Amino acid sequence: MRIQLLFLFISLLILNSESLNCNGNSPQGHPSDLRVFHIDSPCSPYKQPNTVSWESTLTKDNARLQYLSSLAVGKKPWVPIASGRSIVQSPTYIVRANIGTPAQPMLVALDTSNDVTWVPCSACVGCASSVLFDPSKSSSSRTVQCEASQCKQAPNPTCTVSKSCGFNMTYGGSTITASLTQDTLTLANDAIPGYTFGCINKATGTSLPAQGLMGLGRGPLSLISQTQNLYKSTFSYCLPNSKSSSFSGTLRLGPKFQPVRIKTTPLLKNPRRSSLYYVNMVGIRVGNKIVDIPPSALAFNPATGAGTIFDSGTVYTRLVEPAYVAVRNEFRRRVKNANATSLGGFDTCYSGSVVFPSVTFMFAGMNVTLPPDNLLIHSSSGSTSCLAMAAAPNNVNSVLNVIASMQQQNHRVLIDLPNSRLGISRETCT
DSSP, rough: OOHHHHHHHHHHHHOTTTTTTOOBBTTTTHHHHHHHHETSTTTOOOOSSSSSHHHHHHHHHHHHHHHHHHHHTTTTOOOOOOSSSOOOOOOOOEHHHTTTTTTTEEEEEEEOOOOOOEEEEEEEEOOOOOOOOOGGGGGGGOOTTTSSSHHHSEEEEEEEETTTTEEEEEETTTTEEEEEEEEEEEEEEEEEEEEEEEEEEEESSSOOOOEEEESSSSSSHHHHHHHHHHHHHHEEEEEOOTTTOOEEEEESSSSSSSOOOEEEEEEEOOTSSSSSSOEEEEEEETTTTHHHHHHHHOOOTTTTBBEEOOOOOOSSSEEEEHHHHHHHHHHHHTTOOOEEETTOOOOOEEESSSSOOOOOEETTEEEEEEHHHHHHHEESSSEEEEEEEEEEESSSOOOOOEEEEEHHHEEEEEETTTTEEEEEEEOOOO
């Protein structure tokens, strides 16, 4: 009972607290803006009581990199990851979504590399959250039938005796079984009738975002695909710093109010994994020197899944080993009179007062120079700073370079599918 009351109290804070800006809509007044919270912010019911260690975060990232690599070579998205240990592979940012009539609020995780939206539903076996969507209390809820086109688009679809459609998939170290459902989804001020999502009725493992996930990938069941008429396959997001005391990150849906003056690079299509947002990274500059990286380490190759993607669920940027080693060595060379040490899985760390070089990601058509807050991670005592990147994990398909959430923080990242472009502009959303 005490636990239920505590969770209710936290939920009320999330829905009503103006001092922490924890309401679901944007303060800027844009009708299709949603606030974005870091999962460990005071606005989040998922905040951990203790600071998560760097080592555990890198372990989660390793699992996600393996997962993304598996997707990129055309394997089905429910391929299991790393048996024998518990892996939490949940994204780090959440938004408020209202589902049903009347609306039932859910705090769902954002994932730009997944498509299907899914939430835990009433009578779910194994769901950890006490906040569950109850389709029986929604007058607009209906199940999707097996003959519907959406059923064929779901991962590993199944048919029940009553001809209703279901699916099952693996996410991180967890598995879910869900009924394919349609209901009204309300985001900010926009009502989206007949939105197709998974209603989880059975879950195993501990890797699932507690109140569900919203897929922002490019597949047919993603938010962007299902709202083409409303949002014109265009959205942007600005991720707040995880340590910020102000929570004004936003997910902006549709072409209106998007930045006009923004640097862009073409989006690349991988027919074997069309959900991922691939771009052409042509080089990396440390200080004023373009690092000597083997072209194969950056090249886009749909056959193998190689290339560079933007991903909201990986925390620290990961580069394939030849690229990372080249960048790391040049970074170390430019730090004068100091020896690099290792800390918590990062291998380029320095203590005391050190002057660090800049790092610039070079894409076709645009360069992005990382501010210090996006480049360095600091120890809890503040005495040690590390380069906040690492090599991709050594597994059978370490071919992806992933531009991760820490390097995206306090930038607006624009996804414009009609014009096949990804844009980045500096924006303080912390």
